[in-house]
Structures are given as C-alpha cells and as structure tokens.
Amino acid sequence: MNWGILGDPGKRRWWLVAGVCVAVAVLLPFGWDHTGADLKVYRLGGAAILSDPSSLYTTRLRYISMPFTYPIFGGVVMAPVSLLPWPLAYGASIATSLVALVVIWKLSLKQYFAGRRLHPAVLIAISAASLLIEPVRETLSYGQINLLLCALILYDVLGPKQRFGRGAWLGLAAGIKLTPLVFFGLLLVTRQWKALANASAAFAGTVAIGFLIAPRTAYEYWTNLISDTGRIGGLAYSGNQSWNGFLIRLTGDLDGGGRLWQLVVLVTVAAGLWLSRDLWRRGEELAAVSVTGLIGLFCSPVSWSHHWVWVIPLGVSLLTATQLGRRYPLPVALSWSALFMLAPIWWPPRRGNLELSWNFVQSLAGNAYLWLTLAAALLLALDGWRERTAMRTARRDQAAFPH
Structure with missing residues (x-):
C-alpha cells in the first residue's frame, strides 16, 4: 500500500524538520531584541589592531559604551571581521554560530546515540529547536562567540586521545576569551599531560603574539585591566548569572561579593573539579566537560x-549520566529545554539596580540558571555516589560469599 511521502520514515523526519523550522521562525522574533552590539565591539577591537593597537582598550563606539575587554589575541582574530561590511559581518557571525550549534549537538548526542546512527534530520530539527534556548538566541542576537568557543572545546577535549595537537584548540580558545582556562583544570585533574602541554603552549603563544603587537598595551592588560570588572557592565544586572552576581544582588554591595565570593569560588572550584574528575573516570566525558564549563x-x-x-551539553549529560534522565528521558529533556527557553531570570524587575530589592520568589527566578545547573550537578554527583555504593556492596557480598 502506498502511503505517500508521509509513509516514508526518512521523509517524515524531514517534514518534522520543516515543521520545527516554521515554529522557530514564528517564535524566535519575540526574543530577538538586539542588533549585534557585541559584534560591533569585536569589530572595533579588530579595527584598532589594524590601525593603532595601543588604542585597543581605550577606543569606544559613539553609541555603545562597552570597551573591548578580551586579550589582544582576541582583537587579532577579529581584525578580518572588521574589514567586512556590517551586514556581511553580522550574517557571517550568525552563520558561523549556527554551524557551531550543529557541531555542539552532534558531539553532545554522540554518547547518547552510542552505537546508533543519528539521522541528519533529527540533528537539524534539534539544532533548530534549540535556537529558542535563551543563551543561544542571545548569543546570535548579540553577535557573540560563545557557541563557537563551546564547539571548539568539545571537539578538542572529547576528541581522540591520541590525535596530534589535541589541546591546542583549547589553548587558542583561552587566548581569545579567558574563561576556557578552566578546562586546563580538567586536563590537570584527569592527568592528560600531553593535551595540557599543547593547550598551555598554544595559550602562551597567543599571549606572546599580544606582546609582539603591542608590548605596553599587553602589559597593561595582564597587570591591570584583566581584573577590572567595571569595564564589563553592571554586576548587579540579572543577566549576570554567576556567584558574584548573586551575592551582589543578595547583599546590595555593588563592588562585588568580596571575601565571601572568594570563599564560594574556592569551594566551587574544588568540588567542581572533583566531580569532573569522577565523571571522567566513570566514562561520562561529556558530563565531565559540562561540569567544568559550569565551574567557569x-x-x-x-x-x-x-x-x-x-x-546544551549539560542537558544531554543528564540523559546519559543520571538515573533520572535514563529513566525519564523525554520529560527531563523537555523540562530542561523549556526552562531555558522561558528564561525566568528576566521575569523579576531589572535594570537600574532594581535587582537589589528582589523578594525571595523574585530572587529564586532571577538566579534560576544558577539553581537549575547546580541541581543538575548534584544529580550527577548523586548518581556517582550510588554507583560507588553499589560497587562497594558488590565487593563485600563477593568477599562474604566467594564462589
């Protein structure tokens, strides 16, 4: 019997892709309220590298107060982008981010679909739907590079252990934007010495390039500007989903979380790297990398x-590395995605330091990214504790009743 095109499973999948893309095209504009502001600052930095590198951290756009805040190597990478006409630059930024998004999903789902073929239609449908996730749509609308850096790190850290130069992409990513340095800690605690050496050498190379191009500017950056958080924006703003932002909103101290923040950071790094190491040793490498990303x-x-x-990779890790995710994959996946699509952090009053007057419920919603991902990390840790407990019990039973 001929059921037409809908009778072909492969064609049904492509019809699903079409439906998802239509839905995303309808819904995405409601969350698309930026004009590539960060990309404009990147282009400003790239233009400064080409004209006067000493002005990299002092030059400003007339209509955007934000300065360039990345290392000099970041400006070098952005130099070619500054030569493109704005529409082409913004279009290229979005296209690159979309490719990176597909790569992130492909690498993340590789473990979930272990031994099974991931149909291209499924990959495209999931990638398209994830455009509605708030961090993804904000990255695209701002012209940010977060998706590209995430894809590079996943590719490098999760790649074949014997691949030549493994770790170098991580070092380059850290040279563009410092936050990937946290993944050096994962390589350290899992004793991946060759990858760590490659990452360190690549990062040192990016620093050296900065000193070769503009020695005084590089010295100023690494000794002074690197710790100047006032250049980045209002720390109390609800968009700042970090321990520092939470403590500022909690205490009302606009200068930062102070010693309490430093203590919380120390505990988070120690606990996070312990969990990442444990997950890596259990074979849950995606979860280990995701938790390391959370530390940063x-x-x-x-x-x-x-x-x-x-x-995104953390959500997939919940499906592969926790009993809850393995038992109820669809509800967990849909709930996780929906929460980050709805983005509760934007629900309470914000801007103008209104965040300092939040009540308990508003604080719960306004710091939602912290609580949701902290809960995910605890679930991953709990699953490891259960596994170790089961192994100890099995060993005791074997010792008590040897065959």
Whole structure:
C-alpha cells in the first residue's frame, strides 16, 4: 500500500524538520531584541589592531559604551571581521554560530546515540529547536562567540586521545576569551599531560603574539585591566548569572561579593573539579566537560546569560549520566529545554539596580540558571555516589560469599 511521502520514515523526519523550522521562525522574533552590539565591539577591537593597537582598550563606539575587554589575541582574530561590511559581518557571525550549534549537538548526542546512527534530520530539527534556548538566541542576537568557543572545546577535549595537537584548540580558545582556562583544570585533574602541554603552549603563544603587537598595551592588560570588572557592565544586572552576581544582588554591595565570593569560588572550584574528575573516570566525558564549563560560569565575576550555552551539553549529560534522565528521558529533556527557553531570570524587575530589592520568589527566578545547573550537578554527583555504593556492596557480598 502506498502511503505517500508521509509513509516514508526518512521523509517524515524531514517534514518534522520543516515543521520545527516554521515554529522557530514564528517564535524566535519575540526574543530577538538586539542588533549585534557585541559584534560591533569585536569589530572595533579588530579595527584598532589594524590601525593603532595601543588604542585597543581605550577606543569606544559613539553609541555603545562597552570597551573591548578580551586579550589582544582576541582583537587579532577579529581584525578580518572588521574589514567586512556590517551586514556581511553580522550574517557571517550568525552563520558561523549556527554551524557551531550543529557541531555542539552532534558531539553532545554522540554518547547518547552510542552505537546508533543519528539521522541528519533529527540533528537539524534539534539544532533548530534549540535556537529558542535563551543563551543561544542571545548569543546570535548579540553577535557573540560563545557557541563557537563551546564547539571548539568539545571537539578538542572529547576528541581522540591520541590525535596530534589535541589541546591546542583549547589553548587558542583561552587566548581569545579567558574563561576556557578552566578546562586546563580538567586536563590537570584527569592527568592528560600531553593535551595540557599543547593547550598551555598554544595559550602562551597567543599571549606572546599580544606582546609582539603591542608590548605596553599587553602589559597593561595582564597587570591591570584583566581584573577590572567595571569595564564589563553592571554586576548587579540579572543577566549576570554567576556567584558574584548573586551575592551582589543578595547583599546590595555593588563592588562585588568580596571575601565571601572568594570563599564560594574556592569551594566551587574544588568540588567542581572533583566531580569532573569522577565523571571522567566513570566514562561520562561529556558530563565531565559540562561540569567544568559550569565551574567557569559560576566562578567568573561576570557570566552573562549568553555565556550559558553550556546548558546544551549539560542537558544531554543528564540523559546519559543520571538515573533520572535514563529513566525519564523525554520529560527531563523537555523540562530542561523549556526552562531555558522561558528564561525566568528576566521575569523579576531589572535594570537600574532594581535587582537589589528582589523578594525571595523574585530572587529564586532571577538566579534560576544558577539553581537549575547546580541541581543538575548534584544529580550527577548523586548518581556517582550510588554507583560507588553499589560497587562497594558488590565487593563485600563477593568477599562474604566467594564462589
């Protein structure tokens, strides 16, 4: 019997892709309220490298107060982008991010679909639907590079262990934007010495390039500007989903979380790297990398909501590395995605330091990214504890009743 095109499973999948893309095209404009502001600052930095590198951290756009805040190597990478006409530059930024998004999903789902073929239609449909996730749509609308860096790190860290130069992409990513340095910690605690050496050498090379291009500017950046969080924006703003942002909103101290923040960061790094090491040793490598990404997000003085693209591999990790996710994959996946699509962090009053007057319920919603991902990390840790407990019990039973 001929059921037409809908009778072919392959064609049904492509019809699903078409339906998802239509739905996303209808819904996405409701969350698309930016004009590539960050990309404009990137282009400003690239233009400064080409004209006067000494002005990299002082030049401003007339209509955007934000300065360039990345290392000099970041400006070098952006130099070619500054030569493109704005429409072409913004279009290229979106296209590159879309490719990176597909790569992130492909690498993340590789473990979930282990031994099974992931149909291209399924990959495209999931990638398209994820455009509605708030960190993803914000990255695209701002012209940010978060998706590209996430894809590079996943490709490098999760790649074949014997691949030549493994770790170098991580070092380059850290040279563009410092937050990937946290993944050096994962290589360290899992004793991946060759990859760590490659990453360190690549990062040192990016630093050296900065000193070769503009020695005084590089010295100023690494000794002074690197710790100047005032250049990044209002720390109390609800878009700052980090421990520092939470403590500022909680205490009302606009200068930062102070010693309490430093203590929380120390505990988070220690606990996070322990969990990452445990997950890596259990074979849950995607989860290990995702938790390491969380360490950087939690501990950075500023982690804007668009930095949180790591919720994609973390969400997949919940399905592969926790009993809850393995038992109820669809509800967990839909709930996780929906929460980051709805983005509760934007529900309470914001801007003008209104965040300092939040009540308990508003604070719960306004810091939602922290609580959701902290709960995910605890679930991953709990699953490891259960596994170790089961192994100890099995060993005791074997010792008590040897065959």
